[in-house]
Amino acid sequence: MPLSSPEGKSWIRDRVVALGAAQPVSVLDIGPGVGTYAKLLAGPALRRIVGLEIWEPYVRTYRLHEFYDEVLIGDARKVALPAADIVILGDVAEHMTESDAVHLWARCAEAARLAVYLSIPVVHYPQDEIEGNPHEVHVDEDWDHERVLASFDGIGEWWVGTEVGVYERRTGGSARSQDSGRPRRSASSTTVSS
Numbered sequence: 312m313p314l315s316s317p318e319g320k321s322w323i324r325d326r327v328v329a330l331g332a333a334q335p336v337s338v339l340d341i342g343p344g345v346g347t348y349a350k351l352l353a354g355p356a357l358r359r360i361v362g363l364e365i366w367e368p369y370v371r372t373y374r375l376h377e378f379y380d381e382v383l384i385g386d387a388r389k390v391a392l393p394a395a396d397i398v399i400l401g402d403v404a405e406h407m408t409e410s411d412a413v414h415l416w417a418r419c420a421e422a423a424r425l426a427v428y429l430s431i432p433v434v435h436y437p438q439d440e441i442e443g444n445p446h447e448v449h450v451d452e453d454w455d456h457e458r459v460l461a462s463f464d465g466i467g468e469w470w471v472g473t474e475v476g477v478y479e480r481r482t483g484g485s486a487r488s489q490d491s492g493r494p495r496r497s498a499s500s501t502t503v504s505s
Contacts, residue, residue: 331356
């Protein structure tokens with residue numbers, strides 16, 4: 312099952328809720344897995360949430376349409392990222408090379424109007440395929456807090472647990488945000504290609 316450590320999830324939730332206190336926010340959740348962030352963020356601070364999932368079977372198995380306004384199918388390293396107030400890379404970066412993760416982080420900052428959040432294991436954390444999903448393999452399984460800070464530009468705040476670190480990059484509202492005025496819409500699924 313595509314679950315991750317609960318460490319840091321409430322820290323991200325609290326920061327997103329604070330950003331959405333004055334005006335509800337839109338969120339792009341890259342690698343939603345079982346829908347953890349959609350469930351955590353449900354409430355008045357959230358205006359819209361889009362999931363970008365690389366493994367299509369998870370959309371059906373974990374009923375992601377029940378939790379997301381829209382589910383896109385595609386590889387975040389290769390597809391255009393939709394604009395959002397906040398982008399979450401929740402336990403995704405370890406599934407790719409460091410250079411791919413750093414490049415994706417920069418692209419997320421371009422897509423995010425307010426902030427980008429990264430959740431990543433900060434201890435040796437090997438993982439193989441799960442449920443036949445080759446994307447579950449931890450390609451880079453040896454991140455630590457110092458390496459995260461040195462590799463990912465713009466980190467301003469963080470919280471580190473015993474296994475996972477969570478990191479925030481504020482984007483200052485400079486990014487494009489084409490959906491900021493759109494109302495919530497019914498769930499749909501779209502396959503995006505590079």
